[in-house]
Amino acid sequence: MKEPKGMLTWKIDNLSGLKEGFHFSEVFTVRELQWKLKLYRQGHSSEKGKRLSLCLCLNDSSKLCPGHKLYFECKLLIRDQAHGNHYEANFDIWLSALLIGGGFNGFMPLRTLNDASKGFLVNDTLIIEGKIILLAVVKDFS
Template identity: 45%
Template structure:
């Protein structure tokens, strides 16, 4: 069954982004169609040196509730809000969540840090960063392959 969720939007505000260490950060948990989700941000994720990127992923945060051989399909948008020009950076993802050990899916190279730190781009305003996720479609299916 395919579901187009009614309440499918989550906004994560990170205050003082520039003070974050080089580490993984997780949003608070949010619920869409009875499933618990969270966002994972790696402040200095993909790349090295001058070509370092912010990494961003959506994670299904209740895999333990999945019955064996079940998968959750999600089509979603990950977005970093441009707070000045409204030229948001967004990427659309389709992914099957099924790993019982936990998994997330998104982009190791979502946004170059040089672009993030460029104040004319509008992603960081007074140190604040807005990350958004909109889950457009969810489907749960049984895996008949085994």
Template identity: 40%
Template sequence: MIKEPPNRIMTWKIENFSKKDKVLYASQVYVVGELKWKILIYPNGFYNEAPKAISVFLDSVDCIAPDYKIFVDFKLRIRDQINNKHAEERAKHWFSASCNDWGFSQLLSRRDLEDASKGFLVDDTLIVEAEIMVMSTVK
């Protein structure tokens, strides 16, 4: 059954972003349509695939059983806090135990992030969002 879930936007406000020195950061757990999700961010790109970009992924916390799958049509974005011209991509993916996250290795270039006029990093705060448009579960 395909559903448009209520409360489908997950917003993660990351303060002191310039001090983030780990490879990967995960948000708190968000509940959308009774399913649990996290947003994953690689501040310096997804390992060596995108070293000059910020990588953002949606992660299903619930996909642990091998016969359980979730189809999701979703958007990932980094908010432009000044001009309202967000860095945004849309994807459709089947989440499963073998592939429980999906996203974009080059959602935003480091050059655009560091350009203050673009509005992505304001007061050393980055705002990342995931929006689930539609989802369906299969067992």
């Protein structure tokens, strides 16, 4: 296991102008693997219309060697641009060629996001950060 150095800051201008569905950030690299953030601004699945959904995904699962799994711990954060009281959550997950990402369908309530006094959405701009805290590749012995 290694503590990787890798964080992405994704600034989304004109959030309200994004089309329905999901959107990906630019790709960033941590330990020779490419990653991207995935956002559903109006929520996904049962959280649609209630909570913003946010995930971190491998950009290309073919980079995983066959029979290997990838464990990572991650922090996802939405910046409070006014007060510095960021909205954040950590998670960990095992990835494989079949499961290439993880995160939260219900990351942040839309009413919190859209509350101007909270400072998360300023001039229709949202700032998201994704940071990989721990990363390990393990051979599957099963």
